[in-house]
Amino acid sequence: GDSVTQMEGPVTLSEEAFLTINCTYTATGYPSLFWYVQYPGEGLQLLLKATKADDKGSNKGFEATYRKETTSFHLEKGSVQVSDSAVYFCALTSGNTPLVFGKGTRLSVIA
Amino acid sequence: DVKVTQSSRYLVKRTGEKVFLECVQDMDHENMFWYRQDPGLGLRLIYFSYDVKMKEKGDIPEGYSVSREKKERFSLILESASTNQTSMYLCASSSGGSPLHFGNGTRLTVT
Numbered sequence: 001g002d003s004v005t006q007m008e009g010p011v012t013l014s015e016e017a018f019l020t021i022n023c024t025y026t027a028t029g030y031p032s033l034f035w036y037v038q039y040p041g042e043g044l045q046l047l048l049k050a051t052k053a054d055d056k057g058s059n060k061g062f063e064a065t066y067r068k069e070t071t072s073f074h075l076e077k078g079s080v081q082v083s084d085s086a087v088y089f090c091a092l093t094s095g096n097t098p099l100v101f102g103k104g105t106r107l108s109v110i111a
Numbered sequence: 112d113v114k115v116t117q118s119s120r121y122l123v124k125r126t127g128e129k130v131f132l133e134c135v136q137d138m139d140h141e142n143m144f145w146y147r148q149d150p151g152l153g154l155r156l157i158y159f160s161y162d163v164k165m166k167e168k169g170d171i172p173e174g175y176s177v178s179r180e181k182k183e184r185f186s187l188i189l190e191s192a193s194t195n196q197t198s199m200y201l202c203a204s205s206s207g208g209s210p211l212h213f214g215n216g217t218r219l220t221v222t
Contacts, residue, residue, distance in 0.1 A: 034210065043115070043201055043213030044154075089153065096161075098144060098169065099211055103153035 002027040006090045006102035013080055013109050021075040021105045023064075023090035031092040033057075033066055033073040034099070038087045047075075047088070080109045114138075115214040117202050123220045130189040132217050134202030141206060143185035145169075145177065148199040148216070157200075160185055192221045 007022040025031065032051045036044040048057030053068035062077045073090060090102040118133035136143065142161050146154040146169075156169030158177040166177050174196060178186045185204075189196055199218050203211040 032208070036211075041215070043215045044203075044211075045213065046210040049210060093208075096208070098156050098159050100156075101146075101154040103151060 002031065002092060002094055002097070002100045004090050004092055004100055004102035006088075006105055008103075008105070009087075010106040010108060013107070015082055015109055015111050016079045017109075019075070019077040019080045019084075019107070021088055021090075021107070023073045023075065023102060025071050025073065025090075025092050027071075027092055027094050029094045030068075031094045033064070034091045034093075035062070035064055035073070035075050036089040036091060036101075038089065038104075040086070044089060080107070082109045082111050085109045115202055115204055115212050117200075117214040117217050119217050120215065121218050121220075123222065124189075124192050125222055126193060128189075128192050128221075130192045130219065130221075132187040132189075132200055132202075132219070134185045134187070134204075134214060135183050136185075136204040136212070137183065138204070138206070138212070139182065140204035140212075141182065142204060143179065144203045144205075144211065145175075145185065145187045146201045146203065147171070148201055154201065157187065192219075194221050197221045 003026045034049045035047040037047045038044045048059040050057040050066035056065045087104045091099045115136045144159040145157040160179045176188045202214045
């Protein structure tokens with residue numbers, strides 16, 4: 001079945017550092033890909049998405065590009081802030097199937 | 112803004128009790144989902160529903176049941192709570208192919 005693998009955390013960065021969180025997937029067909037973020041004490045919220053190959057999703061300075069050839073959707077941000085500290089989840093859906101999530105990556109940004 | 116409301120933020124129950132977790136959404140979404148979130152395991156799908164009175168098993172339905180009598184409400188039922196059901200439970204809703212909207216979660220402790 002469909003699956004998502006993302007890099008294990010936790011990831012600790014200094015403020016203004018560059019962030020990459022790796023995500024690769026296995027899916028039949030042509031899935032849509034998502035990054036969700038969970039701030040402390042809250043539910044998940046959509047950060048960005050891409051629905052076809054070579055699409056780039058972006059939001060709040062974060063970006064991810066749908067790479068069909070490498071089955072990847074890595075999350076990047078050029079300069080992280082303390083307020084970006086959260087857990088990040090990569091996810092996919094094929095057609096109308098429920099979202100399949102990765103295990104999450106905890107990011108801590110220190111001032 | 113879509114609002115998904117989970118009735119309890121924290122819940123403590125005893126082994127063997129019947130437990131109801133309630134979820135209500137206010138955007139007339141036809142799709143509703145229950146996930147549990149555990150450290151190192153990410154989000155795992157318990158049950159989902161694409162319409163009133165309809166339910167489908169997710170990846171880990173054992174020990175759970177659900178009820179969807181009205182479109183806006185999706186209840187998760189633990190027939191006889193056990194300690195291995197101590198977890199964070201997240202409800203989500205969506206319409207068609209739209210991204211999921213999550214509630215803030217219910218942290219259930221079974222003692």
